[in-house]
Amino acid sequence: MKTIKPFIVIFIVALVLSSCTSDGDDSPKIEENPMAEFNLLANIEANGHSLQLYSEGKNGFTTGYNEIFVRIKDNADESYFADPEITWMPVMHMMSMNHSCPKSDLNITEENNTVSKGYLVFQMAGNTDEFWDITFTYTVEGKEYSLTETIDVVAPSDGKQKVSSFMGSDDVRYVLAMAEPLDPQVAVNDIQAMLFKMENMMSFPAVENYTIALDPRMPGMGNHSSPNNEDLTYDTAAKSYKGKLSLTMTGYWKLNLKLFNGSGEVLKGEDVTEENEASSLYFELEF
Template sequence: MKTLKYIFAIVILSISFVSCSDDKDDDPIISNPVEGLTKIYEFPSADHSVEIYSEKTSLEVGYNEISIRIKDMASNKYVTNAAPTWMPMMHMETMEHSAPHSMLSNTEESSVYKGYIVFQMAGNDTEYWEVMLNYNLNGQAMEEMMKVDVSQPANGLNKTQVFMGSDNVRYILAYVNPKDPKVAINDMQAVLYKMENMMSFPLVENYKITVDPRMPGMGNHSSPNNEDLTYNAVTQMYNGKLSLTMTGYWKINLKLMNANGEVLKGEDVTELNPESSLYFELEF
C-alpha cells in the first residue's frame, strides 16, 4: 500500500512539473529588435523622441550602418508607419555639402528604420554634420535636425577613399565588409558613389574594382583566390572575395575600372611599384 501511495505521489509531481513546463513554454518570447546595437543619440521632443543606434559606439568617417526608432510618448510605443527620409549635411565655414547615403527602410522590423551614410570627412570645432530627418507622426509631417559628431576611425586605418578619377569625376569608395576579417577567404563588399554636385551623390553601377591584398611588413606578399569586386544590383554594393592568409596588417590594393575596362584610379602592384594609390587598410 505504501508503495502504491509513493508511486501515485511521483505521478502527481510529474504531471505538475510537465504542466508548469508547458505553461512556461506558452509564455511569449519578447525579442529586442536593436539587440547588439548601441544607442548613440536620443533627441527628445514634447510628445516623442528620436533614437539613433549603431554597431559602433560613435559615427566615423566612412561607411556607417544606422538604425532609427521613433517613440510616441503618448502611447509609449515605437512608431511603425513613420515613412522617414533623411539627408546628411556637412556645415563647413564656407560651404555646405551632403554625403552618399541609402534610403531608410523597416523591412526586417516594423519599428526600426535602417540605412547607411558614408561620411567623407570628420567634423571639428567649427565644422559639423547634421542629419535632417523627415517623418510622419500620427498623421502629421515632422522634421528633426540632428547634430551628430563624426570622427576619424580610432584605429587610424583608411577604409574610405575620396578621389578624382581620370574621367574628371569625383568618386567616393567605402569599405563595408568583412567587419571581422578571418584567416580565410572572406566575403568582401564596398560601396561606390560619384559626386554629381554638392547635394547629389548617385550610385555608380557596373564598374569593376580589382583586389590585390599585400602584407608590406612581410615582403609585400599577396594571397591566392581573391575575386574582384563587381556590382550586385540586389545589394547595390560591389561584392567579391578577399583572401587573408595570416593575421597582421594588410593593404588592400585596388584599381577602379569603368564599364569599358578603362582604369580610372589605381595601379598594378609590381616590384617597382609596391602599392596602388587606391587602397583600403586592414589589421586583425
C-alpha cells in the same frame, strides 16, 4: 455510485486544467526589444517623440560606411510608431562650404515594422570648427515632423582607411567605401564595397556596373600578396560591389585597388610592382 465516481474525477480535472489555461491567457505579454543587442548612438527628443539611432557594431559615427537603424518612440505612452515614413539629409558644415554624403533610403525592416534601416557614408571627420548634422523628416499617424541634430563623426579607432574620395581620370569625383569584412579572419573573406559619384554638393548617386580590381599586400612582410582573391563586381540584388579577399595571416594589410569603368578604362589606381609598392587607391585592414 461506483460507476459515477470516475466521471466526477474526470470532470474536476478538466475544470482545473481549463482554469489554468484561462489564467495563462490573462497574463501580460512582454514585448521583446528588437534593439536589445544593438548600440544606441543617439536619442533625439523633439515634437513629443524620441528618435533613436542604433548601430549593430559601432559605438559612434565614423568616417566610411555606417549602417544605421532608426526607431521613433511616442513619449506620451512609451510606444513605438509602426511603419513610419522617414527621410534624412546629412550635411557637413565646413568653413567655406556645405556638402552632403552618400546615403541610402531608410526602409522598414522585415523583422520589425517599428525599425527602419539605412546607411550613411561619411567622407571626412568633424573637428572643432566643422561639423556634421542630420535633418530627419518623418510622418507618423498622418502628420509630418522635422528635426535636425548635430552628430560627432570621427575617424575609425584603428586609424585605418575604409573610405576614399577622389577625382577619377574622367574628371568625376567618386566616393568608394568598404562595407565588409567587419570582422576579418585568416580565410577567404567576403569583401563588399560601395561606389558613388558626386553629382553636386548634395547628391551622390550610386555607380553601377564598374569593376574594382583587388590586390591585397602586407607591406611589413615583404609586400607579399595572397591567393584566391576575386575582383569586386557589381551585385544588382545587394546594390554594391562584391568579391573575395584572401587573408593568409594576421597583421596589417593594404588592399590595393584599381577602378575600371564599364568600358574597361582605368579611372583610379595602379598595379603593384617592384617599382610601385602600392596603388593610390586602397583600403586598410589590421587584425
